[in-house]
Amino acid sequence: MRENVPLTLPLSRAILHIDMDAFFAAVEQVDNPALKGKPVIVGGAKRGVVSTASYEARKYSVRSAMPIFEAKRRCPQGIFLPVRMKRYQEVSQKVMAILEAVSPLVEQVSIDEAFIDLAGTERLHGDATQTARKIKGRIYAEACLTCSIGIAPNKFLAKIASDLQKPDGLTIVPEEEVQNFLKELPVNKLPGVGPKSEEALRGLGIHIVSDILRFPPGLLERKFRKYGLRLVELAQGIDDSPVIPCSPAKSMGSEDTLPEDTTAINTLKKQLLSQAEEVGERLRRDGLKGRTITLKLKHSDFTLATRSHSLKEATCATKILYDTAVMLLERYNLKTPVRLIGLAVSNFGGGQQYSLLPGVEKETEKLERVDHAIDRIREKLGRQIITRGSNL
Ligand code: TTP
Ligand code: MG
DSSP, X not given: OEEEOOSXXXXXXXXXXXEXXXXXXXXXXXXXXXXXXXXXXXXOTTTTBEEEXXXXXXXXXXXXXXXXXXXXXXXXXXXXXXXXXXXXXXXXXXXXXXXXXXXXOEEEEXXXXXXXEOTTXXXXXXXXXXXXXXXXXXXXXXXXXXXXXXXXXXXXXXXXXXXXXXXXXXEEOOGGGHHHHHHTSBGGGSTTOOHHHHHHHHHTTOOBHHHHHHSOHHHHHHHHTHHHHHHHHHHTTOOOOOOOSSOOOSEEEEXXXXXXXXXXXXXXXXXXXXXXXXXXXXXXXXXXXXXXXXXEEEETTOOEEEEEEEEEEEEOOHHHHHHHHHHHHHHSOOOXXXXXXXXXXXXXXXXXXXXXXXXXXXXXXXXXXXXXXXXXXXXXXXXXXXXXXXXX
């Protein structure tokens, strides 16, 4: 394990961020020990790109989001495996359960990462360092997986820290070290700084975090508005965003701006179909079902309209999402051309099924079973292998 553990840890607030190492690939290596130490590349589901690569494969510069063919070129001896999302979710739940035994304040932010507010855990688990080592030990004992942990006075510093000594790292940033820790860091490590803002910052001669503090804050505010001030705060290590335990999404949706404004119902329906497919797939992947379906329309004059319908029972079936959205669209008296259309599902009611007629499989369940089967085939063979007719 790689560690930087200071002797004292005077933290007024201790936030722990944990991120599993090479998560999908590591799970594959646990499930098939013959893959241990080998370059494993998981992916192919979404537009033929790499989801992740084991650290052995990363030596050949294989990275997430790279096209599979490029990964094959860089690492011909790589072992290429399809995504087994259900399995990774299972393991993820196991890991999250270990974290929840440490503190009730666990905020899961993705399949393999979470924040924990360590306030009040000392009596049970010891100081932050001991807690981190305990977590690592339990995850290894119960799931044979390694993770990297960062501990700092706030969320954004903890997240940056967890990434610094991957894999199997433990990085602690005590309060008095914050400025030192931040000053040489490239600005793109700060939350919210993507390639575009990085370029804009570069244009101002801002490359590392300490450059931000040399810049007049008023100028940054003019250039980046509210985010400019947030950047100054981040550069000072200030972030008081709370750890929000289990914050499941309240709604899930997809929306698209159309290539040109239109009143053509068929064009809009086609868009809704691909949105229903996308949202349905995401709901099923996250094990969610929703009862309320919302159609969103932004008109060419930028006026916004939403129409919702609540079903008797929560669903994740693509066809039901699509049919409901189409019904809302047809009922909507469309006069002004539409520039943006969206479909969202909310009112998540879990997956409970109350079968009224025992022995008779309900239409919804049938549809959902078919959808799950389609998801699995697509996962294996790629998105294009099955396309739905718009008569669905
Ligand atoms: P990450 O935590 O970003 O990556 P990782 O766990 O594979 O590797 P590490 O944290 O050690 O750098 O993402 C977690 C999982 O999410 C990853 O295993 C696969 C999936 N993922 C994708 O499917 N596509 C992507 O582009 C990324 C970045 C991740
Ligand atoms: Mg990870």
